[in-house]
Amino acid sequence: MLPRFWRKIRYRYDLIGTRCNTCGRNYYPPRNFCPVCRRRSSIEEVQLSGYGTVLSYSIVHDTPVGLKMEKPYVVALIQLDEGPIITSQLACEPEEVHDGMRVKAVFRKYGEDGEDGIIYYGTKFIPAEEA
Amino acid sequence: MRKVAVIGVGQSRFGELWDRSFRDIMLEAGVEALEDAGLEGKEIDALFVGNMSAGRYIAQEHVATLIADYAGLAELNIPSVRVEAADASGGLAVRMAHLAVASGMHDIVIAAGVEKVTDAGELSMEIMSSSADMEWEGFVGATLSAIYAMMTKLHMKEFGTTEEDLAMVSVKNHRNAVNNPKAQFKSEISVDAVLNSPYVAEPLKLLDCAPISDGAACVVLASEEVAKQYTDTPVYIKSSAQASDYLALHSRKDLTTMQSVVTASRQAYKQAGVEARDIDVAELHDSFTIAEIMAYEDLGFIEKGKGAELIREGIVEMGGEIPVNPSGGLKACGHAVGATGVRQVAELVLQLRGGAGKRQVECETALALNIGGTGGTAVVTILGR
Numbered sequence: 001m002l003p004r005f006w007r008k009i010r011y012r013y014d015l016i017g018t019r020c021n022t023c024g025r026n027y028y029p030p031r032n033f034c035p036v037c038r039r040r041s042s043i044e045e046v047q048l049s050g051y052g053t054v055l056s057y058s059i060v061h062d063t064p065v066g067l068k069m070e071k072p073y074v075v076a077l078i079q080l081d082e083g084p085i086i087t088s089q090l091a092c093e094p095e096e097v098h099d100g101m102r103v104k105a106v107f108r109k110y111g112e113d114g115e116d117g118i119i120y121y122g123t124k125f126i127p128a129e130e131a
Numbered sequence: 132m133r134k135v136a137v138i139g140v141g142q143s144r145f146g147e148l149w150d151r152s153f154r155d156i157m158l159e160a161g162v163e164a165l166e167d168a169g170l171e172g173k174e175i176d177a178l179f180v181g182n183m184s185a186g187r188y189i190a191q192e193h194v195a196t197l198i199a200d201y202a203g204l205a206e207l208n209i210p211s212v213r214v215e216a217a218d219a220s221g222g223l224a225v226r227m228a229h230l231a232v233a234s235g236m237h238d239i240v241i242a243a244g245v246e247k248v249t250d251a252g253e254l255s256m257e258i259m260s261s262s263a264d265m266e267w268e269g270f271v272g273a274t275l276s277a278i279y280a281m282m283t284k285l286h287m288k289e290f291g292t293t294e295e296d297l298a299m300v301s302v303k304n305h306r307n308a309v310n311n312p313k314a315q316f317k318s319e320i321s322v323d324a325v326l327n328s329p330y331v332a333e334p335l336k337l338l339d340c341a342p343i344s345d346g347a348a349c350v351v352l353a354s355e356e357v358a359k360q361y362t363d364t365p366v367y368i369k370s371s372a373q374a375s376d377y378l379a380l381h382s383r384k385d386l387t388t389m390q391s392v393v394t395a396s397r398q399a400y401k402q403a404g405v406e407a408r409d410i411d412v413a414e415l416h417d418s419f420t421i422a423e424i425m426a427y428e429d430l431g432f433i434e435k436g437k438g439a440e441l442i443r444e445g446i447v448e449m450g451g452e453i454p455v456n457p458s459g460g461l462k463a464c465g466h467a468v469g470a471t472g473v474r475q476v477a478e479l480v481l482q483l484r485g486g487a488g489k490r491q492v493e494c495e496t497a498l499a500l501n502i503g504g505t506g507g508t509a510v511v512t513i514l515g516r
């Protein structure tokens with residue numbers, strides 16, 4: 001888990017995506033190559049607002065070994081306001097969640113590596129206060 | 132391209148085969164297939180082996196050679212190729228073997244599939260889940276069942292599919308498996324038993340999910356001309372097609388359609404010169420009950436959103452218009468990951484020969500759908516007499 005986690009740490013902590021200036025599409029997870037424009041891609045990083053809407057979610061009971069302590073937890077498909085859909089955890093009680101719920105990104109712990117005790121952090125989402 | 136026949140099929144029992152090794156179960160399926168074909172062994176030109184993750188399940192790589200060796204083919208030094216596409220590895224091995232014979236490169240080729248999962252103990256589920264995007268789905272705890280669960284909720288919301296509809300798929304497949312001597316679960320279950328089983332990832336319950344099983348399957352393919360030397364009743368591969376899609380569900384345009392299944396099936400229908408309504412029997416990839424319902428739609432058995440009608444109205448039951456998963460499917464026959472796609476083809480060959488015993492379906496044209504992960508790979512094989 002370790003090397004590939006650290007390589008993407010900027011994008012996980014800050015919700016930095018990418019934009020293709022050729023077609024105007026935003027990507028998160030970030031892509032260095034636009035699947036629509038391919039060789040004509042013109043990619044730059046873009047800071048996403050961190051606000052989005054829950055499209056679908058599941059309360060997970062059968063978890064990977066490393067996430068046993070967290071169960072049950074909520075995984076959701078969230079459509080960010082800039083367009084991309086991402087998979088993330090919701091840092092709230094399962095009963096609070098509903099489809100169409102407005103959420104915002106926060107920085108949270110994801111788990112730890114049992115053997116060397118390294119703690120992983122990343123983005124989760126919490127219910128957003130509507131203005 | 133040459134016409135290709137299946138001249139032999141074999142499969143091990145599927146299930147928790149604690150006392151059997153990877154090599155043992157593969158050999159059991161292989162010996163049965165060679166005996167079925169009437170081959171001695173030295174006639175084999177090449178071997179394709181579907182296997183998802185021997186490296187993680189049993190800490191053994193280089194398994195294509197291992198299998199050639201244990202099958203007694205090392206003396207012949209034939210080429211042996213491992214094929215990996217998560218749990219579509221087996222279907223893809225059949226397709227690669229099909230292409231190797233159809234192209235004229237080889238005359239007799241083996242497609243095998245094998246997985247030994249129970250040695251990995253409590254890690255077996257997360258190894259299976261590595262068919263999803265580990266960096267952007269797996270990292271946040273989105274297991275394979277959680278991703279299918281999110282598709283399920285969208286399908287329910289958009290089309291009115293219910294938890295009872297899903298349960299009926301599981302009940303049907305268990306009922307069918309009673310008549311399959313190789314099946315893992317040979318007992319009927321009730322809709323209530325499914326609905327009352329514990330949640331794995333809501334709304335999917337334990338009995339909506341296929342087990343992860345040990346098992347192996349093997350088919351022998353031959354050119355039409357060579358096949359006639361071995362059998363008077365060959366079954367032909369009328370077409371095979373494979374398609375890919377975005378690895379992660381969140382990158383796909385439509386979250387309740389598997390575009391890989393749509394694309395592969397349309398190519399396969401076209402190549403075989405058939406349409407969806409010509410399919411008499413199908414083995415479909417029910418790793419989760421929702422996957423079977425979505426497959427009805429994406430294969431064009433019924434229009435999008437109406438998949439549940441086929442299970443409600445009994446159309447996919449034994450005796451219905453298109454019986455689906457007479458073997459018991461992944462749910463009840465067992466899901467031996469890389470073996471599954473080969474097992475599906477072996478089942479349909481038995482059906483087309485009229486050799487499926489108590490689970491025999493009257494059929495002339497049959498379809499197998501093998502899916503990798505959440506739909507990143509789909510392999511469709513159409514068989515006929």
Ligand SMILES: [Zn+2]
Binds near residue numbers: 021022023034041
């Ligand atoms: Zn672009």
